[in-house]
Amino acid sequence: MLLEVRNLSVEYYVEKKRISALDDVSFSQDNGEILGVIGESGSGKTTLAKAIIRAIRPPGKITKGEILFDGEDILKMNYREFKNQILWREISYVPQASQNSLNGTMKIIDHFYDTAMSHGMEDPTEIIERAKELLKMVNLDSKVLEMYPHELSGGMKQRVLIALSLLLNPQLVIMDEPVSALDVVTQKHILDNVRKLNKELNIAIIFITHDIALAKYLTQKLVIMYGGEVMEVGKTEEIMTNPYHPYTTFLLKSIPSLRGDISQLKPIREGEISLSGCPFSNRCEYATDMCKVWTPESYTYDRRVVRCINYANKNGKN
Ligand SMILES: Nc1ncnc2c1ncn2[C@@H]1O[C@H](COP(=O)(O)OP(=O)(O)OP(=O)(O)O)[C@@H](O)[C@H]1O
Known part of the structure; x- marks a missing residue:
């Protein structure tokens, strides 16, 4: 296993308000694997990328968790050591809107x-x-x-x-929305390049996107995020053919409207994320009264990790 994120939480403190950007996030990635991190705007994707490259700065703070890279917790490393030995050499990052990052x-x-x-x-x-x-x-x-x-x-x-x-x-490259500002033809060329690099160099890639259609095309494993929480983790093919979490089902239904026009995707609005219980309970068509008050844990079911109360009794706790 190349990367293992365990129970990671990140908070931002703005005007005495606490924003939970990542809450108890866990997943793993194998060597050479392309992992998609999917979620709407504000679901915590960039915060996750920044945590892995130790770039969370005040008012943000990692409050809990471990990030094991090749078995070593990089959050425990002295920062200078991390910068000299891991950043760029082992893990590199292509930031969001990175085209503007060239001088x-x-x-x-x-x-x-x-x-x-x-x-x-x-x-x-x-x-x-x-x-x-x-x-x-x-x-x-x-x-x-x-x-x-x-x-x-x-x-x-x-x-x-x-x-x-x-x-x-590097062994791992994190790409944050690498193609979202580009036209569809250019997007496809770049995704093909990424695929080629992954095959030829056996580089693992974390591909962050709000576009599940792109993730379907490129990735082998998916981490689905909503409101800073991981809703579902599993093999891309299995999730695409049979999503378990109602949020994943909701995302998959939105595929046709996403293709080619990112402006159609509405970011999560304030108030849509439920602050108690399951974060998706305000929008979930299956939500019960229980979902609105009780925060589900992550359950492992059929090689899939699902954070939904409906899976609580189906199999053992993760
Ligand atoms: N520097 C910051 N200060 C305060 N809050 C922040 C900061 N950065 C992120 N947040 C908050 O953390 C949450 C997660 O944001 P994040 O940017 O990680 O989401 P995202 O899924 O990457 O969204 P997008 O696709 O729009 O980049 C949001 O509620 C956001 O407002």
Whole structure:
């Protein structure tokens, strides 16, 4: 097992109010596996990614849990040690809206130099060769290295960032909504690149998206999130053909409206997340009075993890 997140909770404190962004989140990922993290806006996806790369900053705080990477709890590591040994080298991150994260005054090659040199790769020829090799993997010509970000399309910039994230040969790359700002054709090209990288290099990928159709296309395992909680975890194929949690069913029903037009997806509105009981109970067509007051735990049923009271008596507790 490559990654194991255990009972992770993150809170933000804003104007004396406590926002629970992640509540008791647990899941695992195997070496070389593509894991999709799916949920509507505000469900905690980016917070989860940031927790794994230890980038939660005040007013946010990890209040509970463990993140085991190759068996070691990275939350317990000294931060400097984590930064030098794990970040970029073992786990890299392609942030949300990352196309804007390239520095407009720097050529693409300088981005590769910067990252390489800050991690002890000093030989310029080696860096250029590695950059060319990585660009080729994402179907970009090496002449891109001499270009500035504004000379590239959104899709090209996204591919540069994916190439950059692979510079130090990480075992795990976390991609936060990597294609959501792109047109459908470019989305497909990039997803095919990601798939190729995963196959050829055996890199594990956490693919964060609100679009279950994209996740269906790319991932092997799914973590479905709502209101900071994990609603369901299982093999993509099994979840797609037979969802257990009512929220997953709800998401799957929304597939046709999502394809190609992300503007149709409505973020979770304030008040929709139930603050007591199951977070989905306000919207769930099967919710009983019990669901509104009693917070379900995670139950393992049929190799699936489901956080729904209906599964409480079906099998043992997780
Ligand atoms: N810096 C912050 N300060 C206060 N609250 C925050 C902060 N970052 C996130 N939150 C809150 O934490 C919750 C989870 O947000 P998060 O950004 O992780 O969700 P998300 O699923 O990634 O959403 P999106 O798809 O819109 O990025 C939300 O209620 C959000 O308002």
